[in-house]
Amino acid sequence: xxxxxxxxxxxxxxxxHGGELNQAILAYETWGTLNANKDNAVLILTxxxxxxxxxxxxxxxxxxxxxxxxxxxxxxxDTNKWFVIxxxxxxxxxxxxxxxxxxxxSKEPYKFSFPDLTLxxxxxxxxxxxxxxxxxxxxxxxxxxxxxxxxxxxxxxxPDASHHMINxxxxxxSRPFSTAIRSLxxxxxxxxxxxxxxxxxxxxxxxxxxxxxxxxxxxxxxSAEEWNDRFPRSLRQRPDKPFGIEFPIESYLEHHxxxxxxxxxxxxxxxxxxAMDWFDAFDYAKNESHNPFERVNLDSAMVVGARSDLLFxxxxxxxxxxxxxxxxxxxxxxxxxxxxxxxxxLVDAENYxxxxxxYLKDL
Amino acid sequence: xxxxxxxxxxxxxxxxHGGELNQAILAYETWGTLNANKDNAVLILTxxxxxxxxxxxxxxxxxxxxxxxxxxxxxxxDTNKWFVIxxxxxxxxxxxxxxxxxxxxSKEPYKFSFPDLTLxxxxxxxxxxxxxxxxxxxxxxxxxxxxxxxxxxxxxxxPDASHHMINxxxxxxSRPFSTAIRSLxxxxxxxxxxxxxxxxxxxxxxxxxxxxxxxxxxxxxxSAEEWNDRFPRSLRQRPDKPFGIEFPIESYLEHHxxxxxxxxxxxxxxxxxxAMDWFDAFDYAKNESHNPFERVNLDSAMVVGARSDLLFxxxxxxxxxxxxxxxxxxxxxxxxxxxxxxxxxLVDAENYxxxxxxYLKDL
Numbered sequence: 001x002x003x004x005x006x007x008x009x010x011x012x013x014x015x016x017h018g019g020e021l022n023q024a025i026l027a028y029e030t031w032g033t034l035n036a037n038k039d040n041a042v043l044i045l046t047x048x049x050x051x052x053x054x055x056x057x058x059x060x061x062x063x064x065x066x067x068x069x070x071x072x073x074x075x076x077x078d079t080n081k082w083f084v085i086x087x088x089x090x091x092x093x094x095x096x097x098x099x100x101x102x103x104x105x106s107k108e109p110y111k112f113s114f115p116d117l118t119l120x121x122x123x124x125x126x127x128x129x130x131x132x133x134x135x136x137x138x139x140x141x142x143x144x145x146x147x148x149x150x151x152x153x154x155x156x157x158x159p160d161a162s163h164h165m166i167n168x169x170x171x172x173x174s175r176p177f178s179t180a181i182r183s184l185x186x187x188x189x190x191x192x193x194x195x196x197x198x199x200x201x202x203x204x205x206x207x208x209x210x211x212x213x214x215x216x217x218x219x220x221x222x223s224a225e226e227w228n229d230r231f232p233r234s235l236r237q238r239p240d241k242p243f244g245i246e247f248p249i250e251s252y253l254e255h256h257x258x259x260x261x262x263x264x265x266x267x268x269x270x271x272x273x274x275a276m277d278w279f280d281a282f283d284y285a286k287n288e289s290h291n292p293f294e295r296v297n298l299d300s301a302m303v304v305g306a307r308s309d310l311l312f313x314x315x316x317x318x319x320x321x322x323x324x325x326x327x328x329x330x331x332x333x334x335x336x337x338x339x340x341x342x343x344x345x346l347v348d349a350e351n352y353x354x355x356x357x358x359y360l361k362d363l
Numbered sequence: 364x365x366x367x368x369x370x371x372x373x374x375x376x377x378x379x380h381g382g383e384l385n386q387a388i389l390a391y392e393t394w395g396t397l398n399a400n401k402d403n404a405v406l407i408l409t410x411x412x413x414x415x416x417x418x419x420x421x422x423x424x425x426x427x428x429x430x431x432x433x434x435x436x437x438x439x440x441d442t443n444k445w446f447v448i449x450x451x452x453x454x455x456x457x458x459x460x461x462x463x464x465x466x467x468x469s470k471e472p473y474k475f476s477f478p479d480l481t482l483x484x485x486x487x488x489x490x491x492x493x494x495x496x497x498x499x500x501x502x503x504x505x506x507x508x509x510x511x512x513x514x515x516x517x518x519x520x521x522p523d524a525s526h527h528m529i530n531x532x533x534x535x536x537s538r539p540f541s542t543a544i545r546s547l548x549x550x551x552x553x554x555x556x557x558x559x560x561x562x563x564x565x566x567x568x569x570x571x572x573x574x575x576x577x578x579x580x581x582x583x584x585x586s587a588e589e590w591n592d593r594f595p596r597s598l599r600q601r602p603d604k605p606f607g608i609e610f611p612i613e614s615y616l617e618h619h620x621x622x623x624x625x626x627x628x629x630x631x632x633x634x635x636x637x638a639m640d641w642f643d644a645f646d647y648a649k650n651e652s653h654n655p656f657e658r659v660n661l662d663s664a665m666v667v668g669a670r671s672d673l674l675f676x677x678x679x680x681x682x683x684x685x686x687x688x689x690x691x692x693x694x695x696x697x698x699x700x701x702x703x704x705x706x707x708x709l710v711d712a713e714n715y716x717x718x719x720x721x722y723l724k725d726l
Contacts, residue, residue, distance in 0.1 A: 082478065112605060173596060175587060176610070177587035177590055179613070180590075184579065186606060187575065212547065212550065215547055215550075219540070219547070220542055223536060223540075224541075227538070227539035227540055227543075233643060233645075234592055248539070249540075250543070250546050253546070277609075280596060
């Protein structure tokens with residue numbers, strides 16, 4: 001619903017690796033009401049492919065958001081109590097300025113002239129927008145997946161940005177296995193015959209590369225365990241041609257890939273993907289034995305993971321919680337038994353609602 | 364060394380899904396000496412990309428084989444004691460007849476006119492060759508990875524083929540997660556612009572697809588845990604172009620992919636890959652609750668897995684061992700702590716030598 005979309009303009013916005021953006025837009029949505037003290041604000045930082053529409057706004061014709069179960073009146077993130085803000089990430093293609101947006105002067109799309117994008121830039125642009133609303137300090141920043149790393153990036157750059165943090169299915173950096181998957185996703189897109197250095201058209205779209213990238217994504221977002229139950233071999237079908245689709249898991253991946261292929265801009269995808277691989281909380285450490293979170297002034301934090309997560313395995317949430325506790329930030333760690341892998345926070349409403357609600361009710 | 368390569372000719376060899384091969388070759392090597400009773404024979408069935416050269420033959424100029432540490436005089440598979448046979452799989456491109464071999468009449472390569480290939484065909488062709496040596500019953504069949512499934516296929520079709528079995532890093536069928544990875548590998552090859560329905564040339568080779576398939580393979584053969592230690596983020600390099608190789612894991616994958624790309628025939632690869640996804644020991648069950656191994660007359664078996672194996676997770680070896688035991692075959696199960704994932708049997712010489720040696724010494 002366009003009426004719920006707000007646009008914030010970034011000017012002379014300096015990017016971490018150099019370059020700046022002018023007349024750049026950050027598209028965001030809000031839920032609930034900011035109180036007079038402006039101290040009930042909760043910022044949600046999103047995963048790679050999500051947008052600002054985390055939940056519907058109560059209108060009868062509004063569509064469901066990507067975290068619909070989590071956010072709303074009397075839900076875990078209770079919008080009767082909190083003023084909740086969620087932006088489409090800078091560099092994304094969901095309303096905020098990114099590589100497929102027109103440049104201010106030429107009106108041509110940025111493509112690869114878009115400056116290097118880091119999670120620091122996403123964090124800084126979001127926080128600038130938050131401050132434009134008169135909010136000096138957030139009550140809580142909540143980040144799942146890439147958003148969890150962006151939340152760390154926000155706090156490492158702005159140690160007083162938030163009183164609390166909920167960090168879900170994320171880590172202090174990307175491990176080689178996850179980087180390998182993302183590297184193969186980027187490669188599939190970049191080497192697509194239609195990629196054409198980013199100058200694809202809607203008629204000649206890098207469909208094959210985007211589909212392949214999405215299928216690789218599905219492999220890493222869900223879990224082998226869940227798939228054993230969902231895709232029994234008995235459902236094998238006769239392929240329509242040799243080496244055509246035959247196994248139920250192939251139909252599932254094909255279906256998800258078809259749905260995704262035009263929903264995301266290919267250049268935007270590889271920029272965001274690389275930003276995840278670049279992020280490293282230890283860039284903020286003074287030396288090899290320094291705990292980078294010592295600079296952060298959080299009152300408390302909650303770190304959540306799923307034991308079935310391949311992309312950000314539970315060891316990464318344990319490491320994050322340990323580092324935060326060692327740095328003097330009281331941090332709870334919850335590792336769920338959810339079998340839906342990295343995506344558990346999106347689908348296991350029961351477990352994740354409960355964890356988030358319990359933490360937020362005491363703030 | 365060509366002098367150690369033996370060729371067995373298959374005539375009127377009936378394939379499981381229909382069709383037959385004539386004047387087809389099975390290339391195999393042997394180590395040790397077949398005794399007078401012909402009861403000291405050990406057959407090794409290989410993984411997807413391996414060949415008959417499991418080990419060198421003692422000549423000073425001979426090259427190392429893919430299981431060099433395991434096989435030889437006084438090694439775990441002691442060739443002073445056993446007569447060991449290893450063939451390149453039917454359908455492969457390493458000396459045995461496969462899709463890139465010339466057809467007997469036209470001398471044109473089979474390509475997609477090669478009949479559907481199943482692990483049953485690989486098992487049957489190997490066993491026909493074994494019997495041609497006058498061996499009625501093997502002392503032991505040893506199969507790692509795809510070879511483990513081929514070993515099951517051999518025994519399900521020929522219940523008296525062997526007294527014993529060592530089954531490593533394998534399963535009774537492919538799970539959806541593994542099928543998904545192989546499906547993406549096949550897709551990368553089939554959709555390569557140079558694939559040309561299989562009529563690629565050495566100048567216009569589906570390099571990109573083969574490289575991508577190999578990288579996906581590496582992802583599933585090794586383990587995230589091993590990579591954490593091997594590829595510290597500190598070794599990041601500046602890419603030579605935007606989105607070029609930057610992370611150490613990317614260099615590693617690129618290096619392995621470059622080495623592999625011309626070492627395997629693309630059509631052969633997808634035939635073998637599909638054969639793994641087709642195999643299901645439960646095809647031999649009389650009904651849903653029937654244990655297919657009840658038909659098998661093994662004296663004993665050893666099932667080995669690694670806790671870090673993503674492709675054939677340890678639950679699959681547990682399931683296989685349980686089914687074998689339930690069917691009356693005394694079966695030991697060993698799950699190693701090796702961190703090298705599915706490839707542990709190729710690299711963790713210490714653990715795997717010990718397990719195989721212990722089992723074989725009592726036979």
